[in-house]
Amino acid sequence: MAAPPAAYKDRHFLAVIGDEDSVTGLLLAGIGHVTPPPDAQKNFLVVDAKTETATIEQAFDRYTHDRKDIAILLINQHIAERIRHRVDTYTDAFPAVLEIPSKEHPYDPEKDSVLRRVRRLFGE
Amino acid sequence: MSGAGDREAVFPTRQSLGLMKNKLKGAETGHSLLKRKSEALTKRFREITRRIDEAKRKMGRVMQIAAFSLAEVTYAVGGDIGYQIQESAKAARFRVRTKQENVSGVFLPQFESYTTEGNNDFGLTGLGKGGQQVQRCRETYARAVETLVELASLQTAFVILDEVIKVVNRRVNAIEHVIIPRTENTIKYINSELDELDREEFYRLKKVKNNKQRDNAAAEQEELGKRRGSDKENEDDTGTPDVLGEREDNDVIF
Numbered sequence: 001m002a003a004p005p006a007a008y009k010d011r012h013f014l015a016v017i018g019d020e021d022s023v024t025g026l027l028l029a030g031i032g033h034v035t036p037p038p039d040a041q042k043n044f045l046v047v048d049a050k051t052e053t054a055t056i057e058q059a060f061d062r063y064t065h066d067r068k069d070i071a072i073l074l075i076n077q078h079i080a081e082r083i084r085h086r087v088d089t090y091t092d093a094f095p096a097v098l099e100i101p102s103k104e105h106p107y108d109p110e111k112d113s114v115l116r117r118v119r120r121l122f123g124e
Numbered sequence: 125m126s127g128a129g130d131r132e133a134v135f136p137t138r139q140s141l142g143l144m145k146n147k148l149k150g151a152e153t154g155h156s157l158l159k160r161k162s163e164a165l166t167k168r169f170r171e172i173t174r175r176i177d178e179a180k181r182k183m184g185r186v187m188q189i190a191a192f193s194l195a196e197v198t199y200a201v202g203g204d205i206g207y208q209i210q211e212s213a214k215a216a217r218f219r220v221r222t223k224q225e226n227v228s229g230v231f232l233p234q235f236e237s238y239t240t241e242g243n244n245d246f247g248l249t250g251l252g253k254g255g256q257q258v259q260r261c262r263e264t265y266a267r268a269v270e271t272l273v274e275l276a277s278l279q280t281a282f283v284i285l286d287e288v289i290k291v292v293n294r295r296v297n298a299i300e301h302v303i304i305p306r307t308e309n310t311i312k313y314i315n316s317e318l319d320e321l322d323r324e325e326f327y328r329l330k331k332v333k334n335n336k337q338r339d340n341a342a343a344e345q346e347e348l349g350k351r352r353g354s355d356k357e358n359e360d361d362t363g364t365p366d367v368l369g370e371r372e373d374n375d376v377i378f
Contacts, residue, residue, distance in 0.1 A: 012219040014269070024206040025194045028258070029265035030239065032213025046210065071220045071235055072276040093233070093283045096276040100183065103191040107184035114279055115180060117286070118173045 011071035011094060015063040016044040017056060018076040021103050026074065043070065047079050057083050063095065070095045077112070078105040088113050131309040136317030144314065148307045155299040162292045164228045169285045172278055179275040183268075190268040193261040200257040216240075218266065220273055230288045235277040237270050 014031045016023050023046050026032075035041045045059040060083055063073045077099045080087045090097055090113075099114075101107035110116075134140040198204065218239050224231045 009222065011222060013216050014218070014220065014273075020204075020206045021191060021194055024209050025190055025261065025265045026269060027209050027213050028194075028262045029269045030217030030262070031269060032210075033216035034214055042213070043216070044210070044213070046206075071222060072273065074272060091283065093280045096235075096280045096283075098272060098276050098279060100272065101187045103195075107180070107187070112180065114176065114282065118176065118282075 010069055013043050013070050014072045014074060015067075015070045015095070016074045017047060017059055017063070017079055018044075018074065018100070019048065019079070019102050019104075020046050022074075022076055022100065041067070043067075047076070053082050057086055060086055064090060064092070064097065073097045074100050076100060076102040076105070077107065078102060080113075081111065084113075130306055131313050132306060134310060134314070136314040136321075138318070141311065141314045141318070144307055144311045148304065148311065151299055151303050151307060155296060155304065158292055158296045158299065161228050162289060162296055165230065165285060165289050165292060168227050169282070169289060172282050172285065176275070176278045176282060179271070179278055183271055183275055186268045186271050190261075190264045193257070193264040197257045197261045201253060205258075218269060227285075230285065232281040232284055233277070235273050235280070237273045239266075 013033050014026075016026050016031065018026070023044050027044065031043070033043045041062075043063070045056070047056060056079060060073075060075070063070050071094070073095050075087070075097060080099050087097060087099070097113075099112050132144075134144070218237060220235045220237050222233045222235055225234050226232075
């Protein structure tokens with residue numbers, strides 16, 4: 001019933017999809033990681049108003065499906081809102097997807113996919 | 125439940141009756157165990173959801189403070205440091221490791237954050253000015269990320285528990301509403317068949333006994349009849365002449 005250890009034992013890193021300020025702050029905390037060349041992959045994506053939704057979706061898929069070393073994916077709530085469908089249909093335990101507030105967009109518990117599930121379970 | 129229709133395909137014998145009775149007992153034990161497990165998990169689940177709610181609110185506050193300290197940095201450094209930081213990020217200093225926690229047979233992973241010492245990608249950030257603010261901002265964000273990691277493990281536990289509880293409840297319901305009634309039906313069926321067989325057997329024995337009695341009676345009758353007949357014959361045979369009787373003897377002529 002429990003997930004096999006192989007599913008999470010190599011997961012050490014956190015990944016971020018966020019606006020510039022959030023990414024900068026989290027990188028300052030030291031979560032940034034770039035895999036060694038040749039395929040240098042960053043574990044963070046900076047999203048601004050010009051970033052296309054397809055790029056965000058691609059990054060989301062890469063962090064949730066392709067990379068096996070990410071334990072937690074942090075995503076700004078207003079960005080999650082842009083790919084809400086993807087975030088809501090994602091139900092796997094690993095990596096855990098966490099919606100975080102950004103500077104301009106204060107945290108809204110009503111939009112969070114997990115909190116909405118909590119609400120639904122308790123019939124509110 | 126369609127009454128007697130829903131039962132297992134077994135032959136109505138005493139052996140399968142015993143098997144079914146064992147099965148019913150097992151199903152009942154399993155049902156009570158699973159029910160208890162489900163209750164324990166649900167209790168845990170509710171606790172986790174409550175903590176998630178709290179942690180999410182706490183995260184909102186912590187991230188606000190962190191964003192503010194980043195604004196301080198931008199102000200002190202006098203320019204945007206985002207680009208510089210993104211370029212100088214090489215290896216993660218802040219990592220997580222996962223360990224397991226066992227809740228009534230369910231392994232819930234937990235993230236634990238740790239920092240690898242000795243590599244610092246941002247040694248030169250804020251060297252000119254604002255170094256103190258950068259340092260403070262790093263600490264604030266490190267605390268914020270710790271909160272996030274805590275929240276992430278709660279959330280993972282939530283997802284896994286949700287799934288496990290669904291599975292356990294499905295099993296409880298399957299045992300309660302399918303397996304137990306079906307086994308009971310099977311037992312009822314076997315019992316009725318065995319009773320039927322018993323009645324048949326009893327009737328057969330009675331019939332056999334009746335037949336035997338009748339035969340015996342007939343044989344006795346016959347025997348009796350025969351004996352009576354032979355008695356009469358015997359009476360006929362007893363006509364030996366009484367030499368000393370009144371009957372006149374024939375004269376003897378020489």
